[in-house]
Amino acid sequence: MEANLKNYEYPAPPPYESLPYAVPMRPVPPPPPYSPAEPTGQSGTAPPTRSPPWDRKKKIYVTTITVIIVVIVAVILIGYFASRQAILLSPPTCQVYCSFSFSCISSSQICDGVGDCLFGDDEENCGPQMLPTFPTCQFCSFSSNCIRANQICNGIADCPYGDDEENCGPIIFPSLPSCPMYCISTFMCISAKQICNGIADCPYGDDEENCVRLYGADSQLQVYSTLKSAWLPVCADNWTDAYGRLACQDIGYNGSSYNRSDTMNSTYAPNGYFQLKNGSQTSKLYSSIEHSSSCSLGQVVSLRCISCGVSYNSVASHKVGGTKAASGNWPWHVGLRYKTGLLCGGSIISPKWIVTAAHCVYGSYSNASGWKVFAGALTQPSYSDANGYSVERIIVFPGYNSSDNDNDIALMKLTNDIKFSYTTQPVCLPNVGMFWEAGTQCWISGWNTTSQGGNISTTLQYAEVQLVPSHVCNQSHVYNGSITPSMLCADARHGRIGSCQGDGGGPLVTETNGTWWLVGETSWGVGCAQPNKPGVYGNMTSFLGWIYLQMRTYS
Secondary structure, three states: OOHHHHOOOOOOOOOOOOOOOOOOOOOOOOOOOOOOOOOOOOOOOOOOOOHHHHHHHHHHHHHHHHHHHHHHHHHHHHHHHHHHHHHOOOOOOOOOOOOOOEEEEEEHHHOOOOOOOOOOOOHHOHHHHHHOOOOOHHHHHHHHEEEOHHHOOOOOOOOOOOHHHHHOOOOOOOOOOOOEEEEEOOOOEEOOHHHHOOOOOOOOHHOOOEEEEEOOOOEEEEEEOOOOOEEEEEEOOOOOOHHHHHHHHHOOOOOOHHHHEEEEEOOOOOEEEEEEEOOOOOOHHHEEEEOOOOOOOOEEEEEEEEEOOOOOOOOOOOOOEEEEEOOOOOOEEEEEEEEOOOOEEEEEEOOOOOEHHHHHHOHHOOOOHEEEEEOOOOOOOOOOOOOOOOEEEEEEEEEEEEEOEEEEEEEEEEOOOOOOOOOOOOOOOOOOOOOOOOOOOOEEOOOOOOOOOOOOOEEEEEEEEEOOOOOOOOOOOOOOOOOOOOEEEEOOOOOOOOOOOOOOOOOOEEEEEEEEEEEEEEOOOOOOEEOOOOOEEEEHHHHHHHHHHOOOOOO
């Protein structure tokens, strides 16, 4: 894709062609049939009874306690409002009071990206509209709080749910030099030597989370160094597949899916490297490596934890716009059936794991036993088909918002492994450091409709789309600020086919040097054939840490 696509802009406002997108629909179950209450078989009125003395004393005791509690609460509330009133009455020069601490701040400190109030309430409800004014503003995932870039991964939870400190490697607390790390669950203090050493010193093992990752399209292996507070590549000297399996297990993959270890030329690493110790054993990766200023062979390790992203009947060389798929075109696409009803899509990422949309499995559809997964199917699967895979567990992203479909992603863990073949293969999850530019050519697939209110196709369809910049999607005549960092937009600018009903959770993929990567999953849109309404997809790179955490936890 040419470099000038970075400056990709829509013509304003609507010289779009109509595009068919829609919010994935779910059938609404009919109300239960009305049935009158059954007769009790009793008649008349039972004679009144008088409580025994000990029951009356018990009631008096409970009543007395209740009155005391009410009085205490009333006194606290009266004191609270009295103190608040006293503060609000003076001094008259104060422009704004913090909601909970009554600290006085100026109006210029509101929504400036800095939490001046004790609980950060001066940065709440600032909304995405503040982004053009504050280009350095970073928004928390689960609230509209604005934080500075240097507040991300600094060891301090500035967001209400701490999401500014997720996927950063171990949580380090530089402001508390006497304690290198606190366990999240217990606030127990552990030493620097206990972090990323292969031993779970925290009760829930959070000192060993996110210590290994793959970086970039070359899948360079990197291990977090607490000493350097940085991610370091690993020298290929004496590296074997046994170490490769250990590293992949630390990331979240099952050792049985391990593919291979490769080497690549080492580039300058300002913080140095890790290398294997002389005579090290392969039982624990962290205890087998040590810091090094260079690699003697000039090579570092790259890993393929699973053979993925292979289509034996690729369509990447064709310009398409709504075409019936052939066998092997999209081997990672699966059909999801809930009992005899809902049809959604999903993507295979390992023999046991499926990525789909949270809106497909939310609420009344969250019962794992009601779902079946159909891999390698070209025609629309039936729930009664014998080749469906049962679902053991459904995990919805904890920040999913059903009202605006933010963080619309979920995982399915299957009861049995999927058997890979010509028609059934996993797609590659993107690595950290992989970003998709505007204009990137992608493909979608699904049993979608091709018109508003049309019938769902009986044959798997696919279409080419292009990524659209988020700032374009957030324009007032497109989605008016509704696109969050966890979302991507894509449309078929030269066609009339795109995501529509029935495609929820289906894959959005792109191909790079013969490897197919999962860019996103189909989330929502507005209508079918609606102008200026591209399809909206979950941004897969936003969820990598969470996905791997679930794979490790439930392996």
